[in-house]
Amino acid sequence: MNDQALTFSELKKNLKKDFTTLPDFKIALLGDSPTQLLNQAIRGYAFSMGWNAKIWEADFDQIERQILDPDSDLYKQSPDFVLLFPSVQKLRIKFYQLSKEKQKGFANEITQQWRMLCSTLQQKLNTKVLLMNYAPYDDGIFGSFSSKTPFSFTGQVRAINVSLDNLSIEFKNLFLVDVNSMHALVGNESAFSSAVYINSGFVFHLNFLPRVALEVCQVIGAIKGQIHKCLILDLDNTLWGGVVGDDGWENLEIGDLGIGKAFTQLQQWAKQLKRRGIILCICSKNDEAIAKEVFEKHPDMKLRLDDIAVFVANWKTKVENIRFIQSVLNIGVDSMVFLDDNPFERNMVRMGIPELFVPELPEDPEEYLSFLESLHLFEIASLSEEDETRTKQYQEEAKRTVVQSAFANEDEFLESLNMEVTVSNFSGYNIPRVAQLTQRSNQFNLRTIRYTEDDIEQIGKNPDYTGLAFSLQDKYGDYGLISLVILKTETDHLFIDTWLMSCRVLKRGMEQFVCNLMVEKAIDAGLKKIIGEYIPTAKNGLVKNLLADSTFKQLGDKWILETTDFAPIKNFIHQSVLKE
Amino acid sequence: MSLEPNSILETLNKIWREELDNESIVLNDSTTASDIEDWDSITNIQLVVATEKFYKIRFTAAEISGFKNVGEMVRCIKKKVG
Numbered sequence: 001m002n003d004q005a006l007t008f009s010e011l012k013k014n015l016k017k018d019f020t021t022l023p024d025f026k027i028a029l030l031g032d033s034p035t036q037l038l039n040q041a042i043r044g045y046a047f048s049m050g051w052n053a054k055i056w057e058a059d060f061d062q063i064e065r066q067i068l069d070p071d072s073d074l075y076k077q078s079p080d081f082v083l084l085f086p087s088v089q090k091l092r093i094k095f096y097q098l099s100k101e102k103q104k105g106f107a108n109e110i111t112q113q114w115r116m117l118c119s120t121l122q123q124k125l126n127t128k129v130l131l132m133n134y135a136p137y138d139d140g141i142f143g144s145f146s147s148k149t150p151f152s153f154t155g156q157v158r159a160i161n162v163s164l165d166n167l168s169i170e171f172k173n174l175f176l177v178d179v180n181s182m183h184a185l186v187g188n189e190s191a192f193s194s195a196v197y198i199n200s201g202f203v204f205h206l207n208f209l210p211r212v213a214l215e216v217c218q219v220i221g222a223i224k225g226q227i228h229k230c231l232i233l234d235l236d237n238t239l240w241g242g243v244v245g246d247d248g249w250e251n252l253e254i255g256d257l258g259i260g261k262a263f264t265q266l267q268q269w270a271k272q273l274k275r276r277g278i279i280l281c282i283c284s285k286n287d288e289a290i291a292k293e294v295f296e297k298h299p300d301m302k303l304r305l306d307d308i309a310v311f312v313a314n315w316k317t318k319v320e321n322i323r324f325i326q327s328v329l330n331i332g333v334d335s336m337v338f339l340d341d342n343p344f345e346r347n348m349v350r351m352g353i354p355e356l357f358v359p360e361l362p363e364d365p366e367e368y369l370s371f372l373e374s375l376h377l378f379e380i381a382s383l384s385e386e387d388e389t390r391t392k393q394y395q396e397e398a399k400r401t402v403v404q405s406a407f408a409n410e411d412e413f414l415e416s417l418n419m420e421v422t423v424s425n426f427s428g429y430n431i432p433r434v435a436q437l438t439q440r441s442n443q444f445n446l447r448t449i450r451y452t453e454d455d456i457e458q459i460g461k462n463p464d465y466t467g468l469a470f471s472l473q474d475k476y477g478d479y480g481l482i483s484l485v486i487l488k489t490e491t492d493h494l495f496i497d498t499w500l501m502s503c504r505v506l507k508r509g510m511e512q513f514v515c516n517l518m519v520e521k522a523i524d525a526g527l528k529k530i531i532g533e534y535i536p537t538a539k540n541g542l543v544k545n546l547l548a549d550s551t552f553k554q555l556g557d558k559w560i561l562e563t564t565d566f567a568p569i570k571n572f573i574h575q576s577v578l579k580e
Numbered sequence: 581m582s583l584e585p586n587s588i589l590e591t592l593n594k595i596w597r598e599e600l601d602n603e604s605i606v607l608n609d610s611t612t613a614s615d616i617e618d619w620d621s622i623t624n625i626q627l628v629v630a631t632e633k634f635y636k637i638r639f640t641a642a643e644i645s646g647f648k649n650v651g652e653m654v655r656c657i658k659k660k661v662g
Contacts, residue, residue, distance in 0.1 A: 008626060009599055016601065036622050196625055198641035206629040 011044025024052035031085035041213035107159035135183040172454040222379040225439040234340035235284035255300035267302035286313040309394035319352030330503040384433040414572040417474040426460035426467035442539040445500040493529035509571030609651030
C-alpha cells in the first residue's frame, strides 16, 4: 500500500511512467503558496500506490475565491477530492497585519473562516475535503510565554490547529492531513528551507515534500477503503531480544532493563493497535509450545495469548504461514503488514506475497518504535466501536472452525449454531459502522460503491431508499453488524444499489437470509421485481455468481428476480425483532 | 572528490542528467536555464537541493537567484568547499 520513502526525484521519474491502465481519481488542489511541487509529488506517490491521480491546480492563492464564487473553475471540475493547502507563512503575514485588538481573536476568526469555507464546499460539491493543518511556528516574539498571551502568533497557530481538529469532527466529509505532526517529527531544519522559500515561495523543503505527499495519498487511500487491518509479528529479535528456542524464555530481553525496553515498548504499541481494532497475529519459525510459553510465563510480556488472533509457530516457510493466516482471517493480503527483524525473511515474504506490506525495519531494535510510529501504517477514515472487539471475533471463528468438523453435515452444523439476526434501518448508532463497511468491504461486495457517514445518513432519511443493516449472533458470540443492503425504489422494481457482507460470516446462510428479506420488502412495497447488478473489480470475484445463486435471471448486464416466482431460499437463521 | 573546476562541472553535469532525467545534457560554464529543456524555476529547486546534498553545502537565497550561468555556480561551489 504505502511504499518505503521515495525522494522527490524518484517521484518525478514516476511521472514519466505509464498511467493509462491505472484507476484514476481527480483532486482539486488549492493553496496559498505555490502548489506545483506538491502536485508532482502526489501524482508520483499515487502512481506507486497504483493510482492515476489527476490534479487540477487552482491559480495561486485563490482558496477563498474559488470556494465562494459559485461560477469559479473549481465547480467546473467535479473533483473526487478537494485538497486545501494553507501555509503557516501566509497565516503569519495575515496575523502581523492586524491591529493588536484583532490579533487577540485571530484563532477564532480563522476557524470561522474555515467553517464557512467547508460548509460552502459541502453544499456545493458532494466530495471529500482534505485540509492540511498548519505547521507549528515559533516566531520568537514571546518564546515560551506564548501560551499565556493571546497576542502571540505561536499560541494562535496552536489554537487554530486544535480548532481544525474539532472542525473535522463537525464535518463528516472533512479529513485533516496532519502536517503539524509530521513537521514536528522532522523539525523545522528538515521541513523548511529559507532559501527556497525566499526565492520561490515554496513552504516545504524538497526532502520533506514526499512525506507530505505520501500522507495525502494515505488519507485518500483510507477514504477509498485501502487500509491495513492486520499486523503479523515475528517473535525472536522482533517482539523480544534473543532466540527463545536457544536461550529459554527466562533469558529473553524484555522489560525495563537495557535493550529489553525497546522490545517492551514495541509490544505496548502493538497492544494499543489491538485495542484500536487491528488484528494481531504471530508468524514465527519456532516450536509452538516453546513460543507460547513466553506469552504465558514471562512476567514482562505486554502481549498475552488473548491479544493474538492467529498464532502460527512452526518450521514451514513464512510465505506458507502468512497465506494460512490470511485464509483464517479471510481478508485481503494487501490489508496486512508483516514485521520481521530478519532481512532474508522479509525479502522471501516480499517476493512470495508482493501485495503484503513489509516495512524495512531498522537494524537496531531501539529504532523500531520511532520508525514504525512515523510510517502511519494504519490510517483510517472512520472508526467504529466494533473495531475494538475484532480480535475476540476472530478467536471465536477459530473455535467454530474446530467444531464444524464434528458434525455429519453442514445443515446440522448450521442449525446447531442458533444463529439470530437483527435487522435495522440506518440510523444514529449504526451509521459509522455502515459507512465503514461500504468503505472496507472489497470481496463480498456486489457493486463496491463507497459511502461516507454523511451519505449513509442521507440514504437513511430518503424515502426512495431502503437501507437494511444485519447484525448476527450465534451461540459462540456476537459478530456485530456484518451485512447490509441498500435498495432503491424505482417505478416498478427495487434496485440493489449495494449488497455487501463481511467475509467473516461466509457460508452461514447469511446471503440467503438477506435475499429472502429483500423479496419480502419488495412484496410489502407492492413491487414484482428486484433488479441487481454485478460490477466486477479485482477483488469481488467471490460474488460473481451471487445473483445467479440467489435465483436471479440474467438480462443483458442486469439480473432480474420476479417476486411471484420466488421460493424462499433455505437457511438456518432466525430473525429477532425488527427495529424501525 | 576532486575540487578542480572541471570536475565540479562534470559532477553538476551528472546531477543535471539525473534530476532532469535527460542523458543528453552537456553543461559548460556559459550554459543557462534557457539552454536546457525542463530547466525552469521549479526544477531549479531540485537541482540546487541535489547539488547542496552532494557537496554538503548550503547556498544562500541571494546566491541562488544571482547565478547567471553554470560557471558562476561552479565558482561558488569551489569557494564553499575549497
